[in-house]
Structures are given as structure tokens and as C-alpha cells.
Amino acid sequence: MQQTAGVDDGEANDRIVVMNLGRIEQVDDPVALYGAPKTRFVAGFIGRTNFLDGRVEGERIVFPGFDVAKGLAPDAASLAGAVSFSVRPQAVAVHAAEPAAPRGWIVRGRVAERAYLGEYWEYAIRPEGADTRIRVTTAPDVALSHDAPVWLDID
Numbered sequence: 001m002q003q004t005a006g007v008d009d010g011e012a013n014d015r016i017v018v019m020n021l022g023r024i025e026q027v028d029d030p031v032a033l034y035g036a037p038k039t040r041f042v043a044g045f046i047g048r049t050n051f052l053d054g055r056v057e058g059e060r061i062v063f064p065g066f067d068v069a070k071g072l073a074p075d076a077a078s079l080a081g082a083v084s085f086s087v088r089p090q091a092v093a094v095h096a097a098e099p100a101a102p103r104g105w106i107v108r109g110r111v112a113e114r115a116y117l118g119e120y121w122e123y124a125i126r127p128e129g130a131d132t133r134i135r136v137t138t139a140p141d142v143a144l145s146h147d148a149p150v151w152l153d154i155d
Contacts, residue, residue, distance in 0.1 A: 018042050034088075043086035050087045050134050056080050065130020068105040068154075089137045093153040094123060096144065105154040109134070111144050125152055 016033055018025045018041075025045075026038045037043035040051065054063040056079050059070050070076050073085070093099075099106065112133055113124035120140055124133040134152060144150060 018045055020045075037086060040084060040086070048089055048135065050089065050092075052085045052087055052132075052134075053082070054084075055082055063127075063130070064132055066107050066127045068107065072104055087134070087154055089122070089135045091155045092134060092136045093155070094125065094136050094138055094142070094144065095151045095153060096148070098151045099153050102153045103155050105152075107134070107152040107154065109150055109152060111146055111148045111150060114144065114146060116140070116143075125150060127152070 014029055015027055016030060017027045018033065020039075020041045026033060026042045028036075033042060033046045037046060043049050044051070052063055054061045054067075056062075056070060057067075060067045061070050061073060061079070061083060070079060073079060073083075093103070098108075107125075107127045109125040109127040109130075111123055112126040115122045118140070121138045121142060121144070123136045123138065123144065125136055126133050134154075136152065138144075
């Protein structure tokens with residue numbers, strides 16, 4: 001991490017350079033690196049993430065085993081062909097019943113794995129009809145049983 005010179009206005013002046021095989025992938029502040037990685041490498045390097053690879057077909061994005069509305073995706077108008085999304089585990093809400101007011105993509109699935117880690121639960125959810133697993137974290141009081149049906153609300 002490199003501290004840049006500047007006026008101390010209470011904001012962080014930190015910049016991080018992420019390199020891959022001697023090539024600069026991204027130079028940014030920590031929040032931007034985590035929340036808006038510019039490459040797949042940066043997304044995987046900075047924090048944990050789920051990579052969802054799919055294909056745009058009309059107004060839907062088709063992933064192995066499930067599909068979602070294209071219109072809810074970031075930069076929806078420019079999406080075409082093969083697409084890849086980085087979805088952080090904490091950007092996915094998990095519900096025991098279908099949410100009445102979803103905030104994003106709704107994907108029905110089942111709890112494939114679960115681990116209680118004290119401060120939070122970590123789940124691997126297998127979307128119905130898919131072999132893929134989407135990692136999700138929840139508060140410690142959200143305890144779901146193995147193989148329980150759930151709905152993911154992907155922001």
C-alpha cells in the first residue's frame with residue numbers, strides 16, 4: 001500500500017496497485033478495488049467473490065441451470081454475448097421464503113453446505129437445476145438447515 005501526499009481532509013489517500021505477472025491490473029483506492037474491480041483477476045484477488053459466467057439471450061442472462069432478467073444487471077444496455085459477474089457473498093441475501101419485494105435477481109436453490117464461523121454463517125447455495133454453488137454469508141442468527149429450499153436475492 002502506498003500513501004500519497006496530500007492535504008489531510010479526513011479522507012483516505014491510500015492507493016493500491018494490483019499487479020498480475022508484472023502487469024498492472026488496477027490502481028485505485030481500497031473501496032473501489034473491492035466494489036468495482038476492473039478485471040476478473042482483481043475481483044478474485046481482493047476479497048472473496050462468486051464468479052457467475054453466462055450468456056445474454058434476448059432480455060435474459062442464462063447461467064448454467066438458471067436465468068435472470070438482463071434489465072437488472074449493471075450496464076444492462078451494453079451487455080451482449082458471453083458475460084461474467086463478480087458477486088460478493090455479502091451482496092446476496094438468502095431467504096427461507098420467496099421475498100415479496102426483491103432488490104435484485106431472485107434465484108431459487110438449496111443449501112448445499114453450511115459453516116458456522118461465530119460472527120456469521122457461510123453457506124454454499126446450489127441453484128435449482130445447476131451444479132454451480134453460490135457462496136453467501138449471513139448474520140449468526142440466520143441458521144438454515146442443510147438441503148433447505150431457499151431464495152437468493154442477488155443485489
